[in-house]
Amino acid sequence: AQKVTQAQTEISVVEKEDVTLDCVYETRDTTYYLFWYKQPPSGELVFLIRRNSFDEQNEISGRYSWNFQKSTSSFNFTITASQVVDSAVYFCALSEGRWDDKIIFGKGTRLHILP
Amino acid sequence: GAGVSQSPSNKVTEKGKDVELRCDPISGHTALYWYRQSLGQGLEFLIYFQGNSAPDKSGLPSDRFSAERTGGSVSTLTIQRTQQEDSAVYLCASSLGATSTDTQYFGPGTRLTVL
Numbered sequence: 001a002q003k004v005t006q007a008q009t010e011i012s013v014v015e016k017e018d019v020t021l022d023c024v025y026e027t028r029d030t031t032y033y034l035f036w037y038k039q040p041p042s043g044e045l046v047f048l049i050r051r052n053s054f055d056e057q058n059e060i061s062g063r064y065s066w067n068f069q070k071s072t073s074s075f076n077f078t079i080t081a082s083q084v085v086d087s088a089v090y091f092c093a094l095s096e097g098r099w100d101d102k103i104i105f106g107k108g109t110r111l112h113i114l115p
Numbered sequence: 116g117a118g119v120s121q122s123p124s125n126k127v128t129e130k131g132k133d134v135e136l137r138c139d140p141i142s143g144h145t146a147l148y149w150y151r152q153s154l155g156q157g158l159e160f161l162i163y164f165q166g167n168s169a170p171d172k173s174g175l176p177s178d179r180f181s182a183e184r185t186g187g188s189v190s191t192l193t194i195q196r197t198q199q200e201d202s203a204v205y206l207c208a209s210s211l212g213a214t215s216t217d218t219q220y221f222g223p224g225t226r227l228t229v230l
Contacts, residue, residue, distance in 0.1 A: 044223045047218050091157065102148070
């Protein structure tokens, strides 16, 4: 069965520090997709990244980077030089590569960036 | 608008009443998803539409919940005889296609409070 675990319920860091959000997933499929979403205080979910299971190349987008490791079933998300605007709940999600599949979300990590 | 819209943004109802939540997906998106986010919980998948049909109804929590989509566009989620445990934010998402390669874009949600 699919499962996504975000062990960190809540994290607080001081602005400009780097922070890594952990995500561990379980799936029996060899084809699957991993996602990260941000939910700021406004509540609206914002898509950040999608990664398929065949592409283990790490990705960097500005201050954001993602480390996908199939060997440990992890898809961790790092924010470098954090800013107050990064304060949000971050969800990691998984879906398998079937046409009718659904996204399974982790419970989210609430990130507080302190000024 | 360019994004997914949902109405109402907030709904307060009395226990036992029926409520109807509406989702307008992004124009041209064939897939539409409903999720629920309860206080302290992660995101919970409810139902998915491909066009007007719903191949996956496994996430609906009870037979009080139903959803329909007409014309391959607008969808309504109906909750009959609401209970206090139905209080949550109901999120709608749409994607261009039905596969997991298609990113889901979320609406702002409807916050339902059952008194």
